[in-house]
Amino acid sequence: MKKKTVILGFVGAQLDKGGGSNRWERWRPTVALAQHEDLLIDRLELFYNGSYGYVVDQVKEDIAATSPMTQVRSHALPIEDAWDFEDVYSCLYDFARGYPFDMEREEYWVHITTGTHVAQICLFLMTEARYFPGCLLQTSPPRRPSPGDPGSYALIDLDLSRYDQIAQRFHSAQQEGVALLKSGIATRNPQFNLMIDEIEHVAARSRAPMLLMGPTGAGKSFLARRVFELKKARHQLSGPFVDVNCATLHGDGAGSTLFGHVKGAFTGAASDRPGLLRTAHKGLLFLDEIGELGLDEQAMLLKAVEEKRFLPMGGDHEVHSDFQLIAGTNRDLATEVAAGRFREDLYARINLWTYALPGLAERPEDIEPNIDYLLAQFGAETGAAVRFNKEAREQFMRYASSPEAQWSGNFRDLSAAVTRMATLAEAGRITSAVVSAEISRLRRQWRTLIPAASSSLKLEQVLGDDAVQQLDLFDRLQLQAVLDVCRQSKNMSDAGRKLFAVSRESKAKPNDADRLRKYLARFNLDWERITE
Structure with missing residues (x-):
């Protein structure tokens, strides 16, 4: 027409x-x-x-x-x-x-x-x-x-x-897009803010696939939906946002759910099914946990992304769907490719714009603005405004920003904690008693999730007996404690935050990983060597 x-x-x-x-x-x-x-x-x-x-x-x-x-x-x-x-x-x-x-x-x-x-x-x-x-x-x-x-x-x-x-002259328009991607949350982490600035730039100018990496609860699905809303506001998309968790797709159901099927394609296929790729026509398809897709589905997806055409299961005629793709994963897809579990050609196709979303523990300065956002959301949904007492707020922030707070579920954990405290608040005020109870609950929750600590790495294993004998007892004890923290941390930045939790507060731009790297270098050590 x-x-x-x-x-x-x-x-x-x-x-x-x-x-x-x-x-x-x-x-x-x-x-x-x-x-x-x-x-x-x-x-x-x-x-x-x-x-x-x-x-x-x-x-x-x-x-x-x-x-x-x-x-x-x-x-x-x-x-x-x-x-x-x-x-x-x-x-x-x-x-x-x-x-x-x-x-x-x-x-x-x-x-x-x-x-x-x-x-x-x-x-x-x-x-x-x-x-x-x-x-x-x-x-x-x-x-x-x-x-x-x-x-x-x-x-x-x-x-x-x-x-x-x-x-670039329209700084206000660009800032509006960034604010949309962050839901108006005044995030303070410099690296995260730079990443969001780039995503806004790319989303407004590119139709290429985007890959969001990060742990569970880091906000991949949330950010994908915001990218969709930004593109829709710029009249780049007219179709829907389709969110699929690939970890829930198995066997024939995976292909049918994504690509659709024709009647009689397999036992139980009593009628035609369009599939979610066709539903996403002119819109945005978010495939969360894309690393969970089988190799056959990966091959079909590659063709659909490149040619905008694919065969429904059991079909003889290709169908068309012009969708934009954002993929999410908490796996290292490069490692999955090397292991033969993920297609190299599909990885190359979706790896043009790749962003690693940090976990909440890596963004402690963003905990407070997110708490304010979650409380405002709670108030909008329930019609009851909730606030912290000053002492209660300070108490919760001390714990939430400390190395003890695991935030293993990232923003899902934080959202649950704020919801519980807001629900238990009397007369709209979260008190120290409510905060103390929530901290105890979080400690119990994370205690059951923390795996047994890695076996202690002895100095002699990395330095050798002769080198250890040349160290003062003070240096030996300190270095051993540092190694133990490193072995129990996810990465160098995580270890650095735990080791320098107090002194980092006095620095305008703390670089915990660099401080740790320089400390280890004094003993001719590096992160890879001590975490092998």
């Missing part, structure tokens, strides 16, 4: 003005659009400010006489100064956010010939940023003026990569 053509633009306060019969002898850009024999305009969205309504009325009348099939809708924008960049851009931005763009049925051309130079620049930038999801339309008068000659027109399909410097 051919899409309808919709043109958006400003009425030309001078160029489109015309009175009397001689107005047809002049080239008027907006009216001329309707005079092209090879151009069928279904609808014209015409912007103007309050003082030029009479020009709009004349343009409507003339277009109705020239092209009766073209619908003209006028929009009075509250622009006080048409040469004020902030004023014009704000009005266009508000219009774009409220306009019901329908990318499935309509294509949009943004007319930049009329209006002030400021208006034309704003239209260009709004289109480049995809707030107006379409092409630019430039019209020109005939070379030799002739009554009834509509002149010429040209479409400009922006190559976004050529205008990066211009796009």
